[in-house]
Amino acid sequence: MHTLRRTFASSRAALALSLLILAGGSAVAVDAQHAIEQALTAAQQDKRGITLYVSGQTVGGAVTRIEPGLWVELRNQQSSRIVVRLDRIDGVAAP
Numbered sequence: 001m002h003t004l005r006r007t008f009a010s011s012r013a014a015l016a017l018s019l020l021i022l023a024g025g026s027a028v029a030v031d032a033q034h035a036i037e038q039a040l041t042a043a044q045q046d047k048r049g050i051t052l053y054v055s056g057q058t059v060g061g062a063v064t065r066i067e068p069g070l071w072v073e074l075r076n077q078q079s080s081r082i083v084v085r086l087d088r089i090d091g092v093a094a095p
Contacts, residue, residue, distance in 0.1 A: 033069075039092045040072050050074075053091040054084060 043050040044063035052059045052074075061074030061082055072089075074082040 033086060036086065036089055036092055037066065037068060039094055040066055043094055048095060049076075051093040052084060052089050053093070054088050055090070059084060 040050065040063050044066060047062065049060060049062050052072075059074065059082060061076035061079075063072060064075050064081075065073040069086065071083050071085050074084070076082065
């Protein structure tokens with residue numbers, strides 16, 4: 001019985017730790033997405049080009065429109081309209 005209580009207590013502690021780790025990771029993801037949106041907004045306001053890193057590929061262009069939390073629209077010399085989902089962006093580079 002004593003071993004069962006200890007096992008239950010250990011399981012509860014492990015579950016609590018897992019939830020804290022998941023909550024912390026979620027907060028980091030939200031902060032990263034917010035930082036990406038800020039960089040995109042700054043590039044749009046300054047009328048400067050930006051490079052997006054999406055699944056190992058780079059996409060460069062000028063930001064023409066942002067739908068917060070959903071997608072960004074860019075244009076460049078090759079394409080008049082490029083739409084990228086914000087949750088797919090791994091990183092950004094701005095001059």
